[in-house]
Structures are given as structure tokens and as C-alpha cells.
Amino acid sequence: MTTQINVTMPDSLHTYLLQGVESGFYENIADYLRDIVRKEMLRSDESWKWLENKLMPAMQADESEYFAVSADDVIDRNIIKG
Numbered sequence: 771m772t773t774q775i776n777v778t779m780p781d782s783l784h785t786y787l788l789q790g791v792e793s794g795f796y797e798n799i800a801d802y803l804r805d806i807v808r809k810e811m812l813r814s815d816e817s818w819k820w821l822e823n824k825l826m827p828a829m830q831a832d833e834s835e836y837f838a839v840s841a842d843d844v845i846d847r848n849i850i851k852g
Contacts, residue, residue: 777803
């Protein structure tokens with residue numbers, strides 16, 4: 771199934787897309803836009819996987835490893851001291 775869309779954009783973006791087509795990398799603007807969306811989907815998926823991997827140890831930790839902290843504690847911990 772496909773869906774046709776109409777996109778309005780500034781001339782500068784249109785020119786950029788045309789340059790991609792004229793370079794020979796893409797047959798037309800639609801191909802270029804599809805490639806951009808596919809790459810963004812992949813990047814987004816990779817970002818979620820990275821975040822999940824970072825959070826997984828905390829999500830699997832025993833409850834006894836957790837301790838209460840205040841918002842001020844978190845802010846203090848994250849202030850860059852110069």
C-alpha cells in the first residue's frame with residue numbers, strides 16, 4: 771500500500787533535494803525523501819536500543835539497591851563544577 775502526500779517547503783530545501791537528484795544518487799525527489807525517512811527510522815530505532823541498553827541494568831536491579839533521592843540531590847549531582 772502507498773500513500774501520496776503533498777509537501778510544502780522553503781525553496782532552499784527544494785533546491786537541496788534537487789541537487790541530490792541531479793547528483794545521480796536518487797532518481798527523483800520522492801526516492802530521496804523515502805531514503806531520508808528510512809534513515810531517520812533506523813536512527814530512531816538505534817537510539818531507543820541504546821537507551822534501553824543503558825536503562826536495563828537499573829530496571830533489573832533488586833529493589834534493595836534503590837534509595838530515595840530528592841530533586842535537589844539530583845540537581846546537585848549533575849551540576850558541572852568549574
